[in-house]
Amino acid sequence: MSITKWMHVVRQAADAPVKDPTLALLVRFLDQHPDMSVIPKFPEAQEMFDTVNKITDVDQKRFSVLFGSESSATYRWLKPSGSRVSPAVGRLMYYLKMALMAKPPADRGVMLEDWRETVRLEAQARGVDDIFKQGSWKPKAEKAEKAAKTPRKKKSADVSA
Structure with a gap:
């Protein structure tokens, strides 16, 4: 259908x-x-956040980045009336959780570190030097260019009579 x-x-x-x-x-x-059902039940953001944090400490900013989202996304995902994750994020969470649970507990941290490296390399390929520090998938030059194109509001002191 x-x-x-x-x-x-x-x-x-x-x-x-x-x-x-x-x-x-x-x-x-x-x-x-x-x-x-052949349709998997995707984990909720809170469930996945808890799963990852049982393996290694990850703050909300870095958790979002692990799933290809901007650093503020986890805040929205975890609010009681929070926004749902996108279908692609939901699928990624599902497969990462399945892969983690398939490993012995002692190996899950290594798998998350390997995933972190994959995320870092993907960001680097997109021109983002330190995705975990920057928290945005847009290169700094692109962000600066966008800011330069956005008109600023003039303060009253800037306006001449």
Whole structure:
């Protein structure tokens, strides 16, 4: 089922039968047997944050960066009424958690360090020298260029009469 059709069914026709009976039965079966679903249950941001911090101390800024997000993202993800992670972040969290849990506890720290190095190299390839310090995936030159293009508000002392 396409995402467009799914959203129509969920939002506008939740009580209407799905046109294809096979698809309807498949969905009902998976609803009755969630352990059989091929769609993984992605970890919540708090769950993943706790998992990583059981292995090694990671602050919120660096946690966001580990998942390709800006340093402020974890704050939003962990708020009680926080924003959801993007689908790509959710998938990355899922696969990283699966890989970590597949390792013996003594090897999980090494795996996280290897992942940190992958993140560092990806940032470096994008022109970001120290992603864990900078906290942004945009190179400093790009950020400075954007700031230069953004008009500043004039202070009252700057305005001549």
